[in-house]
Structures are given as C-alpha cells and as structure tokens.
Amino acid sequence: MRGIISTAGYVPYHRLQRQAISAVFKGAPGKGSRAVASYDEDTTTLGVEAARFALRAAPADTQPAALWFATADPAYLDKTNATAIHAALRLDVATPAIDMGGAVRSGVGALRTALEGRGPVLVVTSDTRNGAPTGADESSGGDGAAAALVGDDSDGPVIAEYLGAASATEEFIDRWRTPGDRVSKVWEERFGETQYLPLAEQAWNGALKAAGLSPEQIDLLIVTGLHTRAVRSLGGRLGASNAATVDDLSATVGNTGTAQPLLLLTSALEKAEPGQVIALVVLADGVEVLLFRATDALQSYRPARPVATQVGAGGDVEYGKFLAWRGMVTLERPRRPEPDRISASATGRNTEWKYGFVGSRDRSTGALHLPPARVSRDGDAQDDMEPAPMADVPGTIASITVDRIAYSPSPPIVFAVVDFDGGGRHAVELTDTDVGSLEVGDRVEMTFRRLFTADGIHNYFWKARPIRA
Structure with a gap:
C-alpha cells in the first residue's frame, strides 16, 4: 500500500x-479574511514550517529519501530553493532536493508524482x-x-491510501x-469555464475507472483551483451525491494557489474517518483528480x-502594512545604512548553525553553546x-x-534573550508579535x-515567535 504517511499545513x-x-x-x-505572509516570510520559509510539522507527525525512524518543492512564486530563479528547506530540516546530504515549480499545477503534480513513485x-x-x-x-x-510525507506501508503507517488518479490537459489561456x-492576468471567466468543465468530467471519469469506484462511493469531495467560477x-x-464538500478555507485563509490542493487534503x-474515500479535484491549466481512502492508521495519527x-490563531494586519510588505507601496526607508549582502563562504562554513539552528554541547559538562563553540565555557x-x-526546542523569554534604530524591513525590531528548555541561552529576534x-x-x-x-541574496535565519497553539 502506498499513500500519505503524514501531512501538515502552515497558515501564517x-x-x-x-x-x-x-x-x-x-x-x-x-x-x-485572507492569510498574509509576514514581511520576513517567503515561499521557502513557509515551506520549511509546513515540512517541519509534517516530519514531526511522522514516525521518528522514517526519513525522506527525496525532497520535492513546488511553488509558483519562488524566492530564487536559477538557484534551487529546495536546498534551503533541505538545510533547515537537516536532511542527509545524500537526499536530493529538487524544485518542481513555476506554475500552480506543479503542487498537485509533485504530489501525484511522489504517490506513483518509490520510497519515502x-x-x-x-x-x-x-x-x-x-x-x-x-x-x-x-x-x-x-x-x-509520501511512502509505502513499509516506511510507516499510511493514513491515506492512494487509490488512483487521472489527468486531462489542454493548452488554453486562462491565467x-x-x-x-508582480500580479497575474486573467482572461474572461466564461471562456475558462467552458474549457475546464469538459476536462474535469473527463479526468473525473478516468480516475473513478482507474480506482474501480462509482461517484456515489465518494465520501469527501475537494474541488479547488484559481478559477472560482x-x-x-x-x-x-x-x-458525488453522497459526498460532503470540504471547506475550501476561502473565508478564513483564501486560495493559496500551489499549496491549496495539499492544504485542503490535509x-x-x-x-x-477510517474507510472514507476522498476525491481531490484540481483545476489548473487542465485537471488533476486524485483519489484516497482513509485507513485505520488515521485513528492513532496525531497532527x-x-x-x-x-486558522483560529491568527491576528489582524493593517491594510497599509500589507501593501508595504508586498511592495505595492514604497515607504521612506530609515536613514541608516542598509545591510550588506551575506558572505557565501562564511555561510558555507556555518550551514548547520545558520540553517539548522544547531548548537554544541560539551560532552564532559553538558554545557550548551549557542552559537556552537569549540571551547567550553565550563572547564x-x-x-x-x-x-x-x-530548532524544535521551546524556550522562555528572560x-x-x-x-x-537598527535596520529592519518593518521596524522596530523586538529582541529577546531566550532561555531554552534543557539549557542554552541566546538573543533572538521576535516575530509575529507586536511591541508590548x-x-x-x-x-x-x-x-x-x-x-x-x-x-538579491536572501539572508535566512531563525527567529522566535509566541507559542499560541
């Protein structure tokens, strides 16, 4: 049996x-409302958070043999974005990390390719x-x-068995x-509707045939795409007369494009409930239909x-700040020097610390050092x-x-000295919070x-945020 071992979403x-x-x-x-990535978030950092949650819910001994990253809004072109996620997750150097992006359809495409492949x-x-x-x-x-995390039952308990899929592809100008x-252009909606509907029916019938199912056997139905009509x-x-339609989160999160199919499936x-059949229908330059059956392992699975x-833990942001974060309006910059670009060679020497937030612990005394040190402060x-x-150790603000005064893309900066559980203290920048x-x-x-x-070089590192959930 092959399918989904663990899954997670990340909503800013x-x-x-x-x-x-x-x-x-x-x-x-x-x-x-709609979910808004903070000024210090991009598709790479969002992906890291979702991946951390997914791996946290997976069996501890199940490690991915490959990492595939899909987005329609990459932080880099030419450079692979998945490698930063790979580094933040501290995956094995032999684990390939590959971008599969550029279009909204790449998200469901990456999922289907993994489901029809081998290994975790x-x-x-x-x-x-x-x-x-x-x-x-x-x-x-x-x-x-x-x-x-997609894999076989030999890799870990499968919570959603992959039953089959079908595609329908045709070239037409929709979006x-x-x-x-900065923004997309869209053709007249009625034209897109006339293109999508027959393709969807073709892919739907093909997926049901491949899985040996009838429409009445579908329990949960997910239909998503950027063409709302x-x-x-x-x-x-x-x-699918017996199917319950899954909430598309449009009233609380909005349509997350490339991430939407997997977010709604999550x-x-x-x-x-175990035994329920889930249909995922994705409209994006054609149609993808994927079918799953929830397994008994879902009962003991804990996201x-x-x-x-x-969704219930969000906080409002002013519209003006949203426009500034998105670069839609230009605010006066603070009258102080902007930071220099980071050094590639220095970053290469400190990848474990910079991307993985890995300190060092003295074997003889147990003293923990942040950042890592060669000489122990004790002895x-x-x-x-x-x-x-x-990275996964919580802490308390000291x-x-x-x-x-210091430079920030969205001043002021709030710093905190944090005492980590089990030892270690470090001064970090706080995020997702307001002054006071x-x-x-x-x-x-x-x-x-x-x-x-x-x-053009993004300086990634770790910040601290309040524990809200």
Whole structure:
C-alpha cells in the first residue's frame, strides 16, 4: 500500500480582513479574511514550517529519501530553493532536493508524482498570492504551505491510501504571469469555464475507472483551483451525491494557489474517518483528480499542528502594512545604512548553525553553546562537543528590548534573550508579535525566517515567535 504517511499545513499568523480593503477604497465591503505572509516570510520559509510539522507527525525512524518543492512564486530563479528547506530540516546530504515549480499545477503534480513513485518522499508546496489593490486576486488569494510525507506501508503507517488518479490537459489561456510581473492576468471567466468543465468530467471519469469506484462511493469531495467560477460550477456535475464538500478555507485563509490542493487534503484528513474515500479535484491549466481512502492508521495519527488550530490563531494586519510588505507601496526607508549582502563562504562554513539552528554541547559538562563553540565555557574543554539541534526546542523569554534604530524591513525590531528548555541561552529576534504584547516569562518557539535581502541574496535565519497553539 502506498499513500500519505503524514501531512501538515502552515497558515501564517497574520490576517487581512477584507473589509479593511473596502474601507480604504470605498468599495463593496468584503467578508472574511485572507492569510498574509509576514514581511520576513517567503515561499521557502513557509515551506520549511509546513515540512517541519509534517516530519514531526511522522514516525521518528522514517526519513525522506527525496525532497520535492513546488511553488509558483519562488524566492530564487536559477538557484534551487529546495536546498534551503533541505538545510533547515537537516536532511542527509545524500537526499536530493529538487524544485518542481513555476506554475500552480506543479503542487498537485509533485504530489501525484511522489504517490506513483518509490520510497519515502517529502512533498512541500507553498505559495504567496498577489493581486492588484482592490482586485479579486488580492482579496481572494491567500498565503500558505502544505507538506506531505509520501511512502509505502513499509516506511510507516499510511493514513491515506492512494487509490488512483487521472489527468486531462489542454493548452488554453486562462491565467498567466510573465517573469518580473508582480500580479497575474486573467482572461474572461466564461471562456475558462467552458474549457475546464469538459476536462474535469473527463479526468473525473478516468480516475473513478482507474480506482474501480462509482461517484456515489465518494465520501469527501475537494474541488479547488484559481478559477472560482469553474470550481463552483463543477461541484454539482460530478454525481458525488453522497459526498460532503470540504471547506475550501476561502473565508478564513483564501486560495493559496500551489499549496491549496495539499492544504485542503490535509484539512480533510484531520476530520476524516477510517474507510472514507476522498476525491481531490484540481483545476489548473487542465485537471488533476486524485483519489484516497482513509485507513485505520488515521485513528492513532496525531497532527503536529492542525490546520483548524492555525486558522483560529491568527491576528489582524493593517491594510497599509500589507501593501508595504508586498511592495505595492514604497515607504521612506530609515536613514541608516542598509545591510550588506551575506558572505557565501562564511555561510558555507556555518550551514548547520545558520540553517539548522544547531548548537554544541560539551560532552564532559553538558554545557550548551549557542552559537556552537569549540571551547567550553565550563572547564575549558576543547573540541569535545556534540551537535545540539535546537530548532524544535521551546524556550522562555528572560528579557526583552525594542530597537527603533537598527535596520529592519518593518521596524522596530523586538529582541529577546531566550532561555531554552534543557539549557542554552541566546538573543533572538521576535516575530509575529507586536511591541508590548510579550512579557518576560512568556513561552516562545523557533521559526525559520528571512532576515533581509541584499543584492538579491536572501539572508535566512531563525527567529522566535509566541507559542499560541
């Protein structure tokens, strides 16, 4: 049996209330909210968080033999983005990390390819959706990521058995964005609907035939895609009369594009019962239909951080700040030097610390050093250290300071000295919080973020955020 061993979504903390858009531009009041990646998040950092949650829920002895990363909004072109995720997860150097991106369809494509392959594969999908101010994409889009560890039952308990799939592909112009453009362009909706619906019916029938199922045997139905009109029209045409439609999270998160299929599948599995058949229908430059059956292993499966929990733990961001974070408006920069680009050679010497947040522990005294050191502060032992991974270790705030002078893409900077559980202390930057909202004694956890970008090079490192769930 092959299928999904563990899966997780990541929904950023910040929310943009749609009525905040209409309040500025005096349009029709929108309902609900969309998830917003913070100024220090991009598709790579979002993907790291989803992958961490997925691996945390997987059996400890199951390690991916490959990492595939799909996004329509990569942080780099030419350079592989999956390698940063690989480094943050501290995967084995022999584990390949490959980008499968450039289009929204690449997310479900990476998932299907892994399901029809061999060995344990970690599939990571991520996206940040942009739109012109007051446009439909701005309000209906969302930022987020999802990851799944795919494998055989010999790799670990399979919680969702892969039953089969089918595709229907045809070239037509529906949505496009050329390199350098910030937002997508969309053709007239009725045309896209006439293209998608017959393709969807063809792929639907093909998938059911491949799995030996009838429409009435579908218990949970997921229909997703960026073409809202076609998605809404399709649901009643599939004949799945007994199926419950899975919440598309449009009212709380928005459409996360490349990540949406796996994010909704993750959400569905968090509520599914063993034996239920789940159909995933994805409209994106054609149609992909994937069928799964929840297994008995789902009863004992515990997600690291359920999607519903993350959805309920968000905090609002002002519309003006959202526009600034997205580069839609240009704010006056602080009158101080911007940071220099990071050194590739220095980064190469400190990959475990910079990407993996790995300190060192003195074997003789147990003293923990952050950053790693060769000489122990206790007893002066030299080169007698063992690696101490700290990315998943929570901590407690010992002191807080607010710096309104140092450079930041979104000032001010809030720093904290954190005492980690089990030993170790380090000064870190706080994120996903407001000035004055945290106090000494509050609990925090580490999160992978982008400190700044200089000369086109992203400086990734770890920050601390409040433990909310």
